[in-house]
Amino acid sequence: MRTLIQTILPSVLISLLIVKSPAYSAPVLIMPVGDSITEGYTPNPPNGTGQGTASYRKEFENLLTQDGCSFQMVGAKTTNFPQNPVVFTSKHEGWSAHRADQLRDGHESSGGIAGMMAAQDPKPDVVLLHAGSNDIRIDQSPQATANEIDDIINAILNASPQATVLVANVIPWWGSAPNPNVTADIIALGNAIEASSVIASNSNVILVNVRDGFSQSMMQADFIHPKESGEHHIADAFYDAFDQAGLCLDETAPQTFLKTPYLKPGQGVTHPCPGNGQNTVNTFGGTTTYSGCATDSGNSGFEKVRIAIRDQNTNNWYNFINQTFGPIVQNGIEVGIKDITSTSTSTTFINWDISVTLPEGDYTFFALAVDKAGNDAFTGMGLSTWPVNTSISVNTSAPDTTPPIVNFTRPEESTIESGLVTISGTVTDDSAIDRIELVIKDTTNSQWWNGLNWESTYRRVPASLIDSAGKWDYTLELPSEASFYIAAWAWDTWLNVASPPEKIIISTQNNTDTTPPSTTILAPTNGTSATGSVAVSGKAIDNLEVARVELVIRNKTSNRWWNGSSWQSAYTRVTVALTNENWSYTLALPDDANFYVSAWAWDTQGNYTPSPAFINFTTAGDSTPPIATISSPQPNTHIPASFTLAGTATDNSAVDRVELAIKNKTENLWWNGTSWSAVYSRVPASLTETNWNYTSRYPTNSTFYLGVWVWDKSGNRIASPEKRHFFTH
Structure with missing residues (x-):
């Protein structure tokens, strides 16, 4: 949960912020309403730093996301000011150049606040309101403008009495305007908003102090619209009010992990967390401490971790009250579930452990973390859907004492690597492999890799077991110009560890390539x-x-x-x-x-x-004419009435087209592609690379003449057509 980062608020504002918001269900529906400061503005053409902004809405949404809030932006618009080059398509009701009365009553494409609310189903839970600057710009009185803002608030609550309205006391104005007193009048408007009886009398309306701490350096070159730093200031103010009002709802379920489900008596080897280890693990009889952790990206904090143990042979549950086995519920009491209450103040990570004495047998160990918002990762019926669902074998037989054997396959000892490096190898054991862990140390800078970044404390990271043959690997980006010590540790399910570990030394070259091709x-x-x-x-x-x-x-x-x-x-x-x-x-x-x-x-x-x-x-100019051949029909042969004429056309460069002159000598008529005519005609043949063809029907019992003409891309034509005579039956 973020803390309040705005400057110290006047006492009246603090009292207004400490309210109890109505109960909403996640996600919270949020509708930003206002003018160009809400829409996101850049002058046309862009001036100074005015290269376009996404409005305070973008940073406000970033803050909600970072804090794990469940929300959805609503409104009729998804665009910024038309000349704005910044693309940010989140929904809103920001209308450039609109005065407060126009936002109230409607103007141009805006249907007014009543229309905005009516268009939303379901209604928004929260409305962010920053308005009134354009009224002051044209010399309307601050009090009259504040009254119009009160009207907007009342219209919102009339449409949705359960809505929460966050009302800004507007940022300053240092730019030019028809009103010569615009700078002082904007301050007066903020004072009038702070003094509003509508805000003071309604616990669902919260005043947001965007004015204090806002400076000219946060403005674009027009000194009217905020640049990015100014939008962050506005977003911080809206977020702090949103946060203190309890509007940031948590619907993120925590994740639960088992670290040490299998310990030899007296040992405390810790399995990395997160990570559940093998599905089946071994412990010795006697009291064993089972430990784990839970993580959460929400903001409500951890309530408890629930534990259950079931005998796989009898399906009876371990009774945490009298240490026997039986039904999970007796006399309405969940005797088969142990709740470990969290005392941690962390909202992101907790450790947990529980000590249990189990007789020899096969069991399933269950664990489920629950946060203070009631979220958990339980996704179905039965405890089998709990995130920790691990088989445990408790026995008194002689344990396996043979450690696994681990080897590197790449990189090789003393090699020079660069950039993204995959470390891989094999591991074998006479029973079963539990895990592979790597120590990766940058010896040049005395830093260890923790899986996310480099730190000064010794760390191991889990490698991935690729297949049942024992292949494993791990990939990371190595810093350039450094030396590295890499050690591979392997454990079997009896916690035997290969000691000392297999290790290699490698180095990296400069990853920056400045050599041009x-x-x-x-x-x-x-x-x-x-x-x-x-x-x-x-x-x-x-x-x-x-x-x-x-x-x-x-x-x-x-x-x-x-x-x-x-x-x-x-x-x-x-x-x-x-x-x-x-x-x-x-x-x-x-x-x-x-x-x-x-x-x-x-x-x-x-x-x-x-x-x-x-x-x-x-x-050079091409003067060589193309050449044509006729492959079908053969000279002086008879063909059927429907027939495909075919041949080749070649050139020293490229053939452009082939045309055919087809004459019915019996009737003294020429074929024009659709009919026989007394006028000389040629028809285009189909050309594929060097092959041409033409299909048509011919009158029976007739004699025909075929002339093939060819042109190349340079306009050269075959010197004389290739000729052929044929007959039809």
Whole structure:
């Protein structure tokens, strides 16, 4: 739970903050209402630090989230001021330039406070209200504005009598306005709000002191709207009032963990927490202390930890009153459940333990933490859904005394690593492995890794057992330019430990890569001439990894650059295909032109080629005509009425199209694609790479002429068509 961080409040404000809020269910529904300070504003164009803000609402929600509050923002809007570049889509009712009377009665897109409340089902539990500045800007009296704010409060409570309204005494104003006394009148407005009888007489209305401690340095360059530091100030004030009113509801269930369910007599080896260890564990007969912990991200604090033990053979429950076994409930009393009451003041972590004497047998140990808000992780019927649900074998037979054997597979001794490192190995034992723990020490800085960060106290962290074959691993980011001692400890389910541990020494190099990649262009060769479709290719090499390659392709003759789809007058680059170190890009270039191509590369660290490879080459005019062949039908053969004509079309550069002249010589008519006509016609054939085809129906008992015409991309046409005669039955 956060503590009050605002400046010392006047006594009247403190008394107003100490109220008992109505009982709400989680999540609490919150509706912010106001003008541009609520909406989130930046001038147009942005000036000074006015690069756009998300409004105080963003930081307010961050504070609620950090404190584990269960909440939901409501309202008709999800956008900020139209020119605002900051994207923050949480719901609200912030309306830029609106006066208090317009928020009350409705204006432009706002339906007024009554409409805002009517649109919400269910109604908001809490309303945040910061309004009135725009009224003072146009020289309305502070008291008249405060009266309009009272009207807004009354309208909210009329719509939802159980709602809590947090009313701000408005931040100062140092900017220009039609009202020459705007700065003093804003202060007077805040005083009038503080003196409101509506606020003073209603325990559901809480005054929020946003004015004290607010300075000009918290303003954007217009000295009207707050910048980020000002919004944090407003958010802190609203949050402190929200928090002290008890509106931060906790619906987060604590998590329960078992640390030491299996101790040899007289031993106190502690299992890391969190972590439940093996599903089945062994203890010796006699009194054993079972210990664990509980964690919680809520804010209410811990109430208790509930413990139960069931005999797996008889399904009877351990009676914590007379130390026998029987039903879990006797005479209406839960004799089979022991509640360990928490005395800790921590809201995030507690340790717990209980000592029990059990005869030899197989048992299930249950544990469930409960917080002061009544939350727990019980998700279904029966104790089998409690978070701690561990099998325990109590026996008096001779224990296993053979320790496990643990080895490293990577990294190897004395290697040099960098960045993200996976430590892995194997472990074997004659019974069963309980856990692997690693000691990872930065010997350069005398720091131990605790699983989240480095600290000056000795720590071990649990590694992950990957499979039943005993493979384990652990991954972390190691600091650069340091040496590390890594030790692997292994325990079996009898708590035998491999001692001394297996250990290795490694070091890391500087993780910061400043070496740029280099590029080469392999084709076409500098100073050569190309025609038609040109494939530009090369290599990009880096000491780590190349992320992308881009080409500058300039037509020097027309002074235009290729953008990937067309030629344009502005400088641009195109991204090319990259496979390992090899890159390539193919495009059709205009004839009779001069071209410049340069290759730029970037690596994964953002380093780029300082001096790109480049070439100059030309394209020559293509005067070679394409060639056509006919593969079907064969010369002077008969075909059926429905038939597919086919063949090939090739060129030294690229074929553009194929057209067919089909004449019915018997009728002296030409085919135009839809009908036979006395006018000479050609029809386009389908072209796939170098193969063409055309399917149609032909009149029977007729003689036909076929002429195949081909054009290339340079406009060259086949010198004379390829010809063929055929017949139909």
